[in-house]
Amino acid sequence: MTAQSIVEEYTSTHQGSRELHERARMILPANGATHTARILDPFRPYITHARGSRKWDVDGNEYIDYVLGHGALILGHSHPDVVTAVQEQVAKGTHYGDNHELEVEWAELVQGMMPSMERVEFFSCGQEANLMAIRLARIFTGRSKVLRFSDNFHGWADELVGAGPGVVADQVTMIPGHDPDSLEKVLATGEYAILMLEGGGAHMGGQIPWDADFVRTASTLTRKYATVFLIDEVVTGFRDAPGGWQSIIGVTPDLTSLGKAVGGGLGVGALGGRAEIMGALTPKPPPERFLAHSGTWNANPLTAAAGVAACRLYTDGSVHRRVNELGAYLRQRGNRALRERGLAVRLYGRNIIWIYMGSIDREPPDDTLPPTRDVQELVAGAQARPRLCLHLLQRGISTMAARFFIMSVAHTEEDLDRTIEALVDSLEAMVDEGTL
Ligand SMILES: Cc1ncc(COP(=O)(O)O)c(C=O)c1O
Known part of the structure; x- marks a missing residue:
């Protein structure tokens, strides 16, 4: 696989979004986007509707959504x-x-x-x-x-x-x-x-x-x-x-x-x-x-x-218990899969689960915490993240620049299993194409 393949593959399955992006670029100054975090090379999908943990684009592609209205939708879409x-x-x-x-x-x-x-x-x-x-x-x-x-x-x-x-x-x-x-x-x-x-x-x-x-x-x-x-x-x-x-x-x-x-x-x-x-x-x-x-x-x-x-x-705390439980599920199973596949990427956080791409100094038993205290390492991956975001989108997972997965009560364990699979698969594809 070459580094260009994913861009071509993504563009071919997102023709409607590509056309809207071309229109948008002529009028919306942030490379056609309306928020800096929505800028992506070649472009993010154009969404038509959303429900629960899912959203769909103009080309009929379905995504498990971890952007969730920039974190606003702890109840999922359209509760x-x-x-x-x-x-x-x-x-x-x-x-x-x-x-x-x-x-x-x-x-x-x-x-x-x-x-x-x-x-x-x-x-x-x-x-x-x-x-x-x-x-x-x-x-x-x-x-x-x-x-x-x-x-x-x-x-x-x-x-x-x-x-x-x-x-x-x-x-x-x-x-x-x-x-x-x-x-x-x-x-x-x-x-x-x-x-x-x-x-x-x-x-x-x-x-x-x-x-x-x-x-x-x-x-x-x-x-x-x-x-x-x-x-x-x-x-x-x-x-x-x-x-x-x-x-x-x-x-x-x-x-x-x-x-x-x-x-x-x-x-x-x-x-x-x-x-x-x-x-x-x-x-x-x-x-x-x-x-x-x-x-x-x-x-x-x-x-x-x-x-x-x-x-x-x-008010009764059940929403928070559930998103924390889902967060634990994603990071624990995700880290196990990442370690098993020898991938130097880790997950941490409470109910917003961060994708860590720096060097791994420690494997804290409490993986709500990151594998380092070095601030520079915590934010590492500036080059790799947009590419990972694209790979994840192509596998039906929507993130904001592959920085984190935001949990909502609408997500299920099955969504998270699919997400872990897509994450591991994306990272392995990046190793193959030489971008990780
Ligand atoms: C911690 C924090 N404070 C303030 C803001 C600004 O909120 P708003 O975008 O609703 O103005 C944000 C937005 O992401 C935020 O993350």
Whole structure:
């Protein structure tokens, strides 16, 4: 097999997608895609519909889906409770531009699961919640600087990325994670309004996992130096446990941002935390300061209907137990197959299962953890991943750039067995073609 064969094979079975990609390239500037993660050489499939753990493209190809709406769909595609709630709501009106009961119930459900969220505010997406966290922290502390960890992702707005082409973020300081001494040195300047930390670890819930002791230290240090502590649970909130990742490590942040799963599959963000910090949003007579918050789509009835339907299913923890169980099944059986076939690739994680392509220093008995602590190795495989993604797509497995497999309650053990087979087969094909 030559390195070109898979591209030719894929293109021949995805002619409808190829045609749409050609059209898209003329109008959508990101090489025809609408999100950087959806760019692939030669192109990703164009999807027509999805249900449960599956989605189908314009050429009739079926995929077991592990992209799952960028991690939002812990219930799988088109969960019946969410479909019913949205269908009923669309007939009753998508936007009243007014208050409604669903937003109250939604906030109560969120707070009931995450008690650190004494007050809750809704947004259109996760990054908006993070931007509001920065503003609230500035008002609360009277300071302007933002402290965050390199590799952590919080959205694409200037202060959330910190640096990059066209970015102006002169109040943002980025420090490496995992080093309590350098964290204390920076916090001790007393200049920082907020410390932001991505729940689980850097990248989608923990490609570079946090050591829980470091997070506990970070929480203690923020209290010592009067800096607001935010845990960004946009990915991990309502994915790891009803109480979020914070409940697993036993840390109570001042503020928590949510997104993805809290909206049941529709676009959403939420921010919650200590009433005295969130209180800047409460109207007050001058000269006291009142923070206004607009946003056309905040808690719109359609998203709220989906969010309430989904959150009702999260409260007893059964969804989280199931995705963690499926995650364990995939990584344990997957690692066994990879070892047996002599492939230097491993799987790790909780319910988002990472494909590790770096060098293997250790085989941790608890394979929720990666085979190394070396950050560079954890993110290795930049060249090989797009190629692996293509091989997996051709075998009916949809991933986001072959970085991870996201679990949902709609997946079955049979789906996972097929996925392991496809993964091993893809990697062996890559060895043959000389791309691994
Ligand atoms: C940890 C984290 N925070 C924030 C965001 C931004 O959320 P949104 O894309 O809904 O704005 C993301 C998106 O993937 C994320 O992974």
